[in-house]
Amino acid sequence: MDAFFASVEQLDNPELRGKPIAVGGSGIRHVVAAASYEARKFGVHSAMPSVTAKKLCPELIFVRHRFERYHELSEKVFEIFREYTDLVEPLSIDEAFLDVTVDRKEIGSATVIAKQIKKDIKEKTGLTASAGISVNKFLAKIASDMDKPDGCYLIPPEEAAGFIERLPVEKFFGIGRVTAAKMHKLGIHNGADLKKWDLLSLIRNFGKAGRFYHDIARGIDERPVEVNSERKSIGTELTYEKDLTTRFEIIAELYKVEKELMERIEHAGVTGRTVTIKVKFSDFRQITRSRTLTDYIRSFGKLHEEVTQIRKSLDLEGSRIRLLGVSVSNLETDDCGDRQLELFNDEDITD
Numbered sequence: 001m002d003a004f005f006a007s008v009e010q011l012d013n014p015e016l017r018g019k020p021i022a023v024g025g026s027g028i029r030h031v032v033a034a035a036s037y038e039a040r041k042f043g044v045h046s047a048m049p050s051v052t053a054k055k056l057c058p059e060l061i062f063v064r065h066r067f068e069r070y071h072e073l074s075e076k077v078f079e080i081f082r083e084y085t086d087l088v089e090p091l092s093i094d095e096a097f098l099d100v101t102v103d104r105k106e107i108g109s110a111t112v113i114a115k116q117i118k119k120d121i122k123e124k125t126g127l128t129a130s131a132g133i134s135v136n137k138f139l140a141k142i143a144s145d146m147d148k149p150d151g152c153y154l155i156p157p158e159e160a161a162g163f164i165e166r167l168p169v170e171k172f173f174g175i176g177r178v179t180a181a182k183m184h185k186l187g188i189h190n191g192a193d194l195k196k197w198d199l200l201s202l203i204r205n206f207g208k209a210g211r212f213y214h215d216i217a218r219g220i221d222e223r224p225v226e227v228n229s230e231r232k233s234i235g236t237e238l239t240y241e242k243d244l245t246t247r248f249e250i251i252a253e254l255y256k257v258e259k260e261l262m263e264r265i266e267h268a269g270v271t272g273r274t275v276t277i278k279v280k281f282s283d284f285r286q287i288t289r290s291r292t293l294t295d296y297i298r299s300f301g302k303l304h305e306e307v308t309q310i311r312k313s314l315d316l317e318g319s320r321i322r323l324l325g326v327s328v329s330n331l332e333t334d335d336c337g338d339r340q341l342e343l344f345n346d347e348d349i350t351d
Contacts, residue, residue, distance in 0.1 A: 001077065001094035001121075002128045002149035005034035008070055009063045011126050019061055024263075026050050026062040031256050033065055033263050037149055047238065047260055067267040070094075073125050080120045084113055089225045093267055095144075097137055099225035114152055135160065138221035141173040160219045165192035174212060178239045178322065182206075191217055234268055235276070235327025236260045243282050243320040250316055250324070257326045258307055262300045270331045271296040275306045278325035279316065289314060297328055 001007070005023040010016045020039035022032045030050040042057035054060055074093045081088045084107075087099035100113050107113050114131035121129045132143025134155040146153040155163050168190050170180045186205065188194050194217040202210030215221065236257055244250050254277075265271065275297065276290040289310050297303050307326055 002130055003034060003036050003040075004074075004094035004127075005065065005070055006036035006039070006063075007127050008066075008073060010036060012069070013063075016061065016063070020044070020057050020059055021061045021063055022050070022053055023063050023065050024050060025064070026054065031260050033260070047236070047256075049256060065263065065267070067263075070267055071269065073127065076125050077121055077127075077129070080117060080124065083120075084117060087225045087227055089227060097140065097225045111152070111154055118150070118152060136219070136221035137223050137225070138173060138216050139163075139219060142167070142171065145171075145173075163191075164217065164219055165190065165195065167191045169194060172216060174209075174216065176239065179206070179209075233276075233327045233329035233331065234261070234264055234270060234272070235278075235325055236264060237278060237323055237325025239280075239323045240321070243322055244324070245318070245320055247317050250311070250321065253324050254307060254311060254326070255304070257324055258300065258304050261326050261328065262303055265297070265303075265328060271298055272328035272332065273297070273330040274328065275303065275310065276327045276329065277307060277310045277314075278323070278327070279314070279321060280323035282320035282322050284322075287314075292330065296332065303328070 006021055009021060009023060010019075016036075018038065019036070020042065021036045022034070022039055022044060024030055024033040028051055032044060032046055032048045032050055032053050034046055035044040035048075035053070039053070039057055039060055042060075044053045044057050044060065050062065070093060077094070078088065078090070078096065081096060081098055084103050084105060085098050085100050086104070087101075089097040091097065100110050103113055105113075107116070110133045114133050118129050118131055121127060128150040130144055130148045130151040130153075132140045132146065132153055132155075134140045134143050135157050139155045139160055143153040143155045144151075169175050169183050169188060170177070172191070175183070182205075183189070183194070188197070194213060197214070197217075199211065199214045202214050204210070206213060238253060238257055240253070244253060273294075273296055274290055274292040276288055278286065278288045280286045291306055291310055293306065295302075297306070303326075
């Protein structure tokens with residue numbers, strides 16, 4: 001879906017149409033949950049601190065989120081997906097992979113199906129969607145971002161190799177900003193550059209992810225569409241261009257991560273009992289610390305309390321931190337009953 005949360009707000013409130021809006025709070029500790037395309041023209045994007053967004057776009061209008069409404073429209077969209085195929089793998093509330101090798105309406109063309117789905121979504125919800133069509137998940141995901149908003153982009157099998165070779169590594173699904181910067185230092189700027197590297201060299205420089213980079217540079221992605229894939233955790237993380245070094249910076253940035261995570265938990269309609277903090281240092285050393293609770297996380301206050309306890313157990317001051325993340329696992333639907341289980345701590349350290 002195109003700028004889903006923001007588009008829903010503009011759909012329901014005609015006065016917001018054509019204006020730059022951000023879903024989320026406008027306070028000093030708030031972050032942008034979603035931004036309309038009008039706001040994105042100014043550089044505003046999700047997970048950005050609201051004060052920064054306001055500086056980039058002084059006319060930005062902040063709108064409080066309505067997750068029940070987003071769920072309502074999401075269910076309608078997924079109902080449309082399932083009219084065409086039984087093989088639907090949700091990625092989030094507004095995005096999914098569809099395998100239409102065998103389509104229920106016997107249309108026989110993935111491109112025609114994508115266009116018809118877009119038409120149905122527009123007619124039944126009033127919203128626009130963008131579709132990516134190709135031979136595997138990796139290429140389809142990239143294609144879906146090529147022609148937003150209201151796009152429909154096809155990468156045919158015979159054009160996949162050339163498309164990947166021309167594609168900047170920043171555009172690769174699965175390659176973030178930090179990894180892209182590291183690739184640039186190694187002389188890897190596009191798919192053609194990446195394809196020149198052998199598997200061993202990529203693993204040596206990028207660890208386990210090196211195998212993934214080796215395959216996608218060649219258009220290889222054999223992952224099937226998993227209809228019953230069960231979400232094991234939900235989390236969010238931020239990577240910083242400038243390393244965090246002070247206690248105040250660490251506390252402030254963790255707070256932003258916690259806020260975004262709580263919003264994701266709420267709109268996913270789940271809750272969990274295990275809270276995990278992930279910290280990556282400037283030397284790429286990484287640690288995680290987890291805490292499993294007797295009760296489920298049901299409020300931001302509880303999440304913040306547990307994250308704070310974990311943070312205090314770590315000696316982070318004076319370190320140079322490039323990434324902070326928080327996740328919740330041991331998930332259940334939000335209407336589950338609390339279970340009385342033992343409280344214990346779990347630790348894991350990786351380099």
